[in-house]
Amino acid sequence: MALIIVARSTVRRAPPRKRLAAISVVAVGLSGCVTFTPDGGMSPVSREVSAAIGKDTVKIASPADAVDVRARVSTLLAKPLTADGAVQLALINNRGLQAEYNSLGISEAAFVEASLPPNPVIGVERLATGGSLEIERRVIANILALITLPARSDIAKTQFEAARQRAIEATFRAAADARRAYYRAVASRQTVSFLEQARISADAAADLTRKLGETGAVKKLDQARAAAFYAEVSTELAEARMNASTDREALTRMLGLWGADLAYKLPGQLPSMPRIQTVQQVEVEAVRKRVDLIAARLELDAMAKTLGLTEATRFVSMLDGGWRGNYERVTADGLQESASPQGFELELQIPIFDLGEVNVRRSREIYMQAVNRLLEKSVNVRSEARSAYLTYRASYDIARQYQNSILPLRRTINEQALLEYNGMLIDVFELLTTAQESIDSNIAAITAKRDFFISTVDFETSIIGGGGSSAGASEGPVVTAAAEGGGH
Template sequence: MARLLVAMVPLALGACADSGLINSASAPRAGFSFVTDGARRATGAESVWALSAEEVAANEARARALLHGKVIGPETAVQVALINNRALQAAYADLGLSATEIWDVALGPVSSLEVTIAGIGQEGLARSLEATVTGAVLEAVTRDRRKAVAETAFRQAQFEALAATVALAADAREAWIDTVAAFEAEALVGRAQETADAASELAAELGRTGALNRGEQAREHVFTAELAAERADARLEAQLAKEKLTRLMGLYGSDIAFQVPDRLPGLPGSRPGRADIERLALTHRTDLALGRLELEAVAQEYRLAGEKRMVSDVSLMAGVEAEREDGATELSPVLEATFEIPIYDTTKPTRRRGELAYMRAAHELAQMAINARSEARAAHAAVTGKYNVARHWRDEVLPLRRVIDEEALKSYNGMLSSTFELIADAREGLEAQLSYAEAKADYWHAEAELAAVIWGGPTGGSE
């Protein structure tokens, strides 16, 4: 039998469509308010989702206005990263793709109208017109389950987008800390090198007069040479740290013309810390929220698998067949159905797989919660401990070094000590200043990591 396809007209099953869900899922930035609210609470900055070339250009212009030719703080670095980092925009696109899955489910199944003309018999004396409506029964029966699965996946996508936002904010803040700390160390070494250069020149002059032997001259020269190497290394560290910060902020070309302060902020007046750190971590961490949703998804998957087996291979076709033979037309209803008896897979291995998959996800979530508690306690211990160490350098060691430097200068002015003794004390003072700067940077890193542990999980420290 030869068949000629005359027309196929898609028919939307309006009764199955969910208009409210369609409106929310089809919005250009569906679900993004959840990300912006969470990002604002976690980072204090605004996250932006650019959906066109014009919006990307607007974000770049805004970033340029925030930092071009300016000395930026950590808040500005975080804000620029959140509006200008392209990898974050890609993560937001994943959220949009997840919304389209809900949109597709909300539209419901689509039927089709097929009209065919068929010739019957060798002489072609009989013609048959058959109109058939094919309904998407499988999709209609599984729609509620698929909607639940899609909504769970969408919530997961929301938390993943928020996690990416929080992680980028933490990385940008820590990169800013690394950059400023490196420039501060380079400046300290630079000031010490100026003093060492003067000592080296004096040693060379005394050597020419015979007042200083070659070994003593070399001792002064080598200190100057070592400081020059340290300063070059510090300058390189500062350059690399700033480049990483630039990359995280999505900058290139002339937009990289920004500066950072030459030193980190001083320590806060009071000891930091949160008595409710564990509760905050369990409440806000995105990885725990994703773990809970994964547990929900496992349960939905196994319930859905049984239903799919129940209705698979079901098709229903209804129509009217019109036959014309010898000038007479006869209409007869047609109901053609193929149906396989639904079989629920209730075998013990299948049940066992479902139970084990669920329990595995449950145990993984429980361990994540245990880890979150421990990581929160560790972050709290780190921030308080680093604060104490930095404060000890600031309040105990540096004041003593200043006293030593003042007394050494008095002795030198009173001709009770030599220039080289004065410089030796300056060397030790440099080491104390560098140690305090490092301790201060460690504290600010710990402060940033504490916030990250509360909202997004451990950062692993700075690179």
């Protein structure tokens, strides 16, 4: 519904300026006192992230911020990178995460915009016909938008809160992805180091076998086996180096590094395994803390408010009102005559075909769609938490089994095989087979340890959210920042 004030030239009663002032006073009374926050809504995000994972978040909004971040990046890269250092680096230097923070700022702008009354429209029309000159001035204000201003502002506020939760979720996701990438890169580097040592041993064995073959002490078959073993280890090393390079690049992307920063240092092996965590109520903690669930609930609240607004204005939106005044000046004989007829213009749309039921039905279906998706997500969150915890416990047991049992046994087997070979109790084939099995077990142990650290990340993020593609994907329709004030 729009209020249209039309005046042709000057009208004696309440001039358009006074009427416009009156409209402005009403608008100010209906509007709230919403203003922009100094940091674009980042303070709650920073507090939540700091409390949950103990890391800082920074929104780069000025050249001074960029300089500060550059200094922190240099400090973090001055020494070999740790897992915590990689996470902190990603949270301040990853530009994709900065884009998520910009989305939060956009949502805040939509909130502030929704809390402001609509600007009145002023139009001027000049018509000259023969000796007559007619001037028409219009002041148009959207009365329906003014009436629904508090409701629309409340909806936008809820959406802004949901956007904050999405920003927190994006931060958790970036932290988890950076930590996973770090463990993969370090594990790949450790695998390369182990295979380099294994190739040195295989090269020495192949060389010794070849020299013994020249004296006739070793058969040609054993020489071929030793040479093949060296070639196979060399191939495994080449593949491991390729994986190490790609894993390092994945980490580099997460950290947002380029140029001279690409020479950052990683440790040679994974850290020692920590004690396992014990959580009694995994599902309850996940449902209570998951930021994606919190955001989905807030978006559902905003959608419910939008549905209520649509039902409340379904008939009012069909009404258009206006005020009109005219002034005509006749200049044929040099004299002026004025007349100021006053009146109120009212237009009413006759609801023959659509009583507003279309918007109401659409809103209800969208709302119920969001409800069902939220319920589905809550079920999935419980399952994801249970699954992550089971994987975490199992991967811990597997890694411990390699560390405490399999690798010590492999060392014993290698020592005994070498003794028996020196005593001519076994041939080269058995010795090389034992060596290959030992290499496989050591690589599997590194992989198991890497998988445990990654499962730790998965388990922790299954509780707080934002840990992966399933937790980070947005689901359901997003309500517009300012709900429509009406429709036909």
